[in-house]
Amino acid sequence: MPPGRIAILGATSTVGRAIAAEYARGGRDLLLCGRSLGEVERVAQDLSLRYGVAAEACLLDPDLPDYPQVLWRLEGGRPLGGVVWAIGTMSAAAGGGGPDEIRETTWVNFGAAVAAIEGVLPAVDPKGFIVLLSSVAGERGRRKNYVYGAAKAALTTYGQGLNHRLAGRGPRVTVVQLGVVDSQMTWGMSGGPAGADPERVARAIVQAVRAGKGRVHVPAVWGPIMLLLRLVPESVFNRLQV
Amino acid sequence: MSATQAGRTLEIAGWGHAVRQQADVLRPEQQGRLAEALRGPGIARGLGRAYGDAALSQGRVWQTTRLSRMLSLSEAGLLTAEAGVSLGDIVRTFLPRGWTLPVTPGTQWVTLGGAVAADVHGKNHHAAGTFGQHVKELVLLTADGQLRRISPEGQKELFWATVGGMGLTGVIVEVTVQLVPAETGYLSVDYVRTGGLEETLEWFSGHDRQYPYTVAWIDGLKEGQGLGRAVLMGGRVTASRELTAGEPRYPMPRGAVRVPFDFPKGSLSLPVGRAFNAAYYGMHRPRQNAREPWWKFFYPLDVAEDWYRLYGRTGFAQYQGVYPPEVGLGEIRAILRRIHAARHPNFLGVLKRMGPASPGMLSFPREGLTLALDLPVQGEGTLRLFQDLYAMTADYGGRVYLAKDAFLTPSMFRRMYPGWEAFLAVKAKVDPQGMFRSLLSERVGLGEVR
Numbered sequence: 001m002p003p004g005r006i007a008i009l010g011a012t013s014t015v016g017r018a019i020a021a022e023y024a025r026g027g028r029d030l031l032l033c034g035r036s037l038g039e040v041e042r043v044a045q046d047l048s049l050r051y052g053v054a055a056e057a058c059l060l061d062p063d064l065p066d067y068p069q070v071l072w073r074l075e076g077g078r079p080l081g082g083v084v085w086a087i088g089t090m091s092a093a094a095g096g097g098g099p100d101e102i103r104e105t106t107w108v109n110f111g112a113a114v115a116a117i118e119g120v121l122p123a124v125d126p127k128g129f130i131v132l133l134s135s136v137a138g139e140r141g142r143r144k145n146y147v148y149g150a151a152k153a154a155l156t157t158y159g160q161g162l163n164h165r166l167a168g169r170g171p172r173v174t175v176v177q178l179g180v181v182d183s184q185m186t187w188g189m190s191g192g193p194a195g196a197d198p199e200r201v202a203r204a205i206v207q208a209v210r211a212g213k214g215r216v217h218v219p220a221v222w223g224p225i226m227l228l229l230r231l232v233p234e235s236v237f238n239r240l241q242v
Numbered sequence: 243m244s245a246t247q248a249g250r251t252l253e254i255a256g257w258g259h260a261v262r263q264q265a266d267v268l269r270p271e272q273q274g275r276l277a278e279a280l281r282g283p284g285i286a287r288g289l290g291r292a293y294g295d296a297a298l299s300q301g302r303v304w305q306t307t308r309l310s311r312m313l314s315l316s317e318a319g320l321l322t323a324e325a326g327v328s329l330g331d332i333v334r335t336f337l338p339r340g341w342t343l344p345v346t347p348g349t350q351w352v353t354l355g356g357a358v359a360a361d362v363h364g365k366n367h368h369a370a371g372t373f374g375q376h377v378k379e380l381v382l383l384t385a386d387g388q389l390r391r392i393s394p395e396g397q398k399e400l401f402w403a404t405v406g407g408m409g410l411t412g413v414i415v416e417v418t419v420q421l422v423p424a425e426t427g428y429l430s431v432d433y434v435r436t437g438g439l440e441e442t443l444e445w446f447s448g449h450d451r452q453y454p455y456t457v458a459w460i461d462g463l464k465e466g467q468g469l470g471r472a473v474l475m476g477g478r479v480t481a482s483r484e485l486t487a488g489e490p491r492y493p494m495p496r497g498a499v500r501v502p503f504d505f506p507k508g509s510l511s512l513p514v515g516r517a518f519n520a521a522y523y524g525m526h527r528p529r530q531n532a533r534e535p536w537w538k539f540f541y542p543l544d545v546a547e548d549w550y551r552l553y554g555r556t557g558f559a560q561y562q563g564v565y566p567p568e569v570g571l572g573e574i575r576a577i578l579r580r581i582h583a584a585r586h587p588n589f590l591g592v593l594k595r596m597g598p599a600s601p602g603m604l605s606f607p608r609e610g611l612t613l614a615l616d617l618p619v620q621g622e623g624t625l626r627l628f629q630d631l632y633a634m635t636a637d638y639g640g641r642v643y644l645a646k647d648a649f650l651t652p653s654m655f656r657r658m659y660p661g662w663e664a665f666l667a668v669k670a671k672v673d674p675q676g677m678f679r680s681l682l683s684e685r686v687g688l689g690e691v692r
Contacts, residue, residue, distance in 0.1 A: 012271070012272055014271060014308075017271075036272065036274060038273075038274070039272045039273065039274060042273070042311045042313065042324070043311060045311065045312070045313045045314065046311035046312050046313065049312045049313070049314065049315060049335075050312060050335055184269075184270075184271045184275075184308075187248065187250055187268075187269050188248020188249060188250060189248070
């Protein structure tokens with residue numbers, strides 16, 4: 001892996017923080033970005049204290065698409081070893097909502113990611129990597145969160161296309177299709193399966209990146225689950241309470 | 243990143259699992275989020291190791307386990323960390339660098355916030371005092387939504403109401419505690435076996451002072467001549483020159499096993515208790531200078547993650563009392579006999595001589611002997627037994643530990659904790675609406691602010 005820092009976009013999200021910790025444990029220096037600088041600084045302090053790595057906090061607002069330039073400047077022209085997109089939002093209106101909710105859900109989960117990655121791409125070492133945290137919600141639309149799911153499906157497709165474009169000529173792209181993780185996002189959702197432990201999720205993601213996988217289900221059990229769900233015919237699916 | 247923070251309706255329990263309560267549990271991962279979630283009434287909760295109902299509420303529960311970022315360690319060993327960091331996490335991180343906790347309770351699965359709120363003590367209480375006495379500064383989120391930085395010098399009253407205050411002054415958000423150097427991660431331990439209570443207390447009348455860490459495991463079920471027989475342990479941190487070359491200086495813990503299900507009712511019966519206690523006594527032959535890793539000496543029960551399940555669905559409760567220095571043989575014997583008279587099984591009896599009291603208004607430790615016994619909850623009989631033990635304890639001028647307690651009544655509480663009035667005076671100032679309340683505070687009459 002190239003020596004540059006690893007940028008975590010969304011370092012205060014549950015999985016973002018866990019991935020940052022996993023790389024810090026492996027001795028990697030970090031650039032941690034998030035939209036609340038105070039909170040990102042706490043994560044940076046924590047990881048440098050625990051693992052003795054250099055971790056810098058940077059402010060990032062996914063609503064302002066000029067931040068890739070900020071990253072570029074911060075690195076002073078030195079290439080990043082990798083970039084992890086760990087920002088996502090699921091509002092109560094993830095399955096619909098008014099124009100504002102729809103704009104927020106589709107922008108943060110998809111548009112902002114594309115703007116960020118396209119912008120930051122020139123700053124990433126060609127032997128480095130890009131991770132996009134997508135979701136199994138993007139694999140089959142369901143009533144509870146289909147707007148969110150549609151945005152994540154778009155993100156997955158974007159990641160595939162980027163992987164195709166960069167194959168052999170640029171950083172490797174790994175699209176992570178996350179199942180349910182025990183996170184800030186899922187905490188308030190009663191019922192449903194118990195979420196996976198973020199630390200184990202992060203370990204699996206870092207392993208998949210190291211193995212150069214283009215697409216991976218984490219936890220792995222979601223691979224077969226989603227395969228089955230995709231195969232269920234509409235007439236049956238529409239009667240399922242999922 | 244969702245705009246509003248949702249709680250989760252969960253049935254939660256104290257560690258003894260004798261008390262369960264449904265609550266709206268919030269688990270913020272960012273400090274800013276905690277203040278948003280502060281619509282009470284409710285109580286903060288860490289890793290849920292309080293045995294009774296101290297971290298249960300009918301309203302909200304703010305679970306702090308993901309507010310677990312360590313912020314700084316000074317060259318002098320002053321650690322500042324968020325209150326959701328566990329003590330085990332601290333030892334794992336800093337013991338290999340030669341620093342450790344000044345005071346640790348018998349489990350590593352306690353958060354910093356919980357350690358402060360219960361003003362926990364450990365095997366070195368006679369030498370080092372309580373955890374709270376090593377805390378230099380706290381950040382407390384109070385009912386008005388303010389983050390207050392408080393220290394024993396600057397905000398004496400609020401500080402000592404918060405240390406030992408069971409979370410009733412606000413949510414502890416950050417803790418600054420003085421770590422102590424540790425030459426190695428081992429303890430050199432002397433084991434002494436006594437034949438009866440007299441001999442046990444004799445050891446605690448002076449022999450214990452040569453060790454920084456002492457504790458006695460006491461057979462709470464042995465009657466007659468052997469009543470109060472015990473395995474005494476006195477330990478000190480092993481010096482690095484005592485290690486053999488190539489030996490790891492700071493051993494790390496092994497993974498814990500899990501208890502996969504609740505044991506059926508009656509598993510821990512009187513005969514099982516007798517057999518267990520006899521086996522434990524038999525196993526610990528007298529030895530000098532036995533070397534034990536930090537983890538094994540301080541956290542022997544942490545090898546089984548969910549050991550409360552051994553007690554079955556109805557759970558267990560712990561009686562832990564501390565008595566003034568003049569209380570001795572007769573009184574301890576009377577307490578053990580009261581338990582024997584009830585034909586009540588008990589396990590893991592612990593006896594220790596404590597040092598001077600902490601300034602915490604509701605802190606448990608005070609000078610004298612402390613006795614702790616785990617008792618499976620077996621209906622009315624257990625409750626009657628506890629009420630009798632409370633009365634005896636109060637008559638002796640002692641008190642029971644709120645972090646362990648499940649059944650104490652308001653009148654007994656006031657007899658045992660004369661600091662309650664001073665505490666309520668502080669609470670009336672920082673929490674006039676009574677936002678911070680737990681089942682414990684309501685049960686002992688600390689919920690109502692006048």
